[in-house]
Amino acid sequence: MTTSTTDVVVTDQDRDKRRRRAAIARFGLAGVAVLGVGAAATSAAWTDDAWFAGSASAVEKVELQASVDGGNTWYDADTTGEAVQIPADAFANLNQGADETIALQLKNVSSVPLTLGRGVLTTDGALFAGSAPATATIHDPSSFELAAGATDTVMLQVTTPDDWPAEYQGAQGTMTVQFTGES
Numbered sequence: 013m014t015t016s017t018t019d020v021v022v023t024d025q026d027r028d029k030r031r032r033r034a035a036i037a038r039f040g041l042a043g044v045a046v047l048g049v050g051a052a053a054t055s056a057a058w059t060d061d062a063w064f065a066g067s068a069s070a071v072e073k074v075e076l077q078a079s080v081d082g083g084n085t086w087y088d089a090d091t092t093g094e095a096v097q098i099p100a101d102a103f104a105n106l107n108q109g110a111d112e113t114i115a116l117q118l119k120n121v122s123s124v125p126l127t128l129g130r131g132v133l134t135t136d137g138a139l140f141a142g143s144a145p146a147t148a149t150i151h152d153p154s155s156f157e158l159a160a161g162a163t164d165t166v167m168l169q170v171t172t173p174d175d176w177p178a179e180y181q182g183a184q185g186t187m188t189v190q191f192t193g194e195s
Contacts, residue, residue: 072123076158076193079117083163086119095188098168103187106139106146108176113169116150118191120158126193128156131166139185146172146180148187158193166191 077086078096089096102114120126131150139146149171153164168189172180 071195073121074124074126074193074195075121076126076128076191077119077121078191079119080114082115083117083119086117086121098187103170106170106172108172109174110146110170110172112171113167116166116168116189117163118153118158118166118193119163120160120193122160122193122195124160124195126158126160126195128153128158128164129192129194130156132190132192133168134188134190135185136187137185138183139180140187141185142179144173144175144177144180146170146176146185150189153191 075088078089079086080096080098087096088094096116098114098116103112106112118128130152133148133150135148140148147170149169151167151169153166155164158164168187170187
């Protein structure tokens with residue numbers, strides 16, 4: 013067996029060739045990178061959109077009406093000045109131990125459901141003042157959610173003490189009841 017060895021001599025010319033090849037490879041890689049970015053930029057320029065269009069509208073109507081005749085006649089009663097009048101005879105001639113009640117109807121004529129607030133009752137006058145006044149109470153609706161077109165009944169009750177003093181004879185008073193419907 014024989015072995016031979018060869019000495020490899022690297023010349024300056026070989027070194028220059030290698031440097032050129034390395035430079036060409038680097039430029040080639042850089043070119044590929046530039047082409048890749050260009051391709052990405054080109055693909056990013058190819059886009060498509062999705063558009064949506066629609067309309068919106070407000071609630072058509074928010075209206076709570078009131079009735080004191082069993083719902084035969086309904087009123088828009090938005091303010092104290094336009095309040096539905098409780099019949100005069102409903103709480104007339106109160107005596108000792110009185111317990112009188114009237115049904116008040118509420119109707120949602122809105123285009124949406126309403127949430128009813130608790131009734132607010134205000135009383136005024138000598139009948140509701142002093143040492144043994146008459147008391148007025150409202151009983152809240154059966155549900156605080158009133159669907160569009162639905163009705164509910166609340167009760168207004170006036171009571172007097174069993175031993176109501178004679179000083180209340182001829183006394184007068186007023187009541188204001190307010191219910192608010194909110195959409």
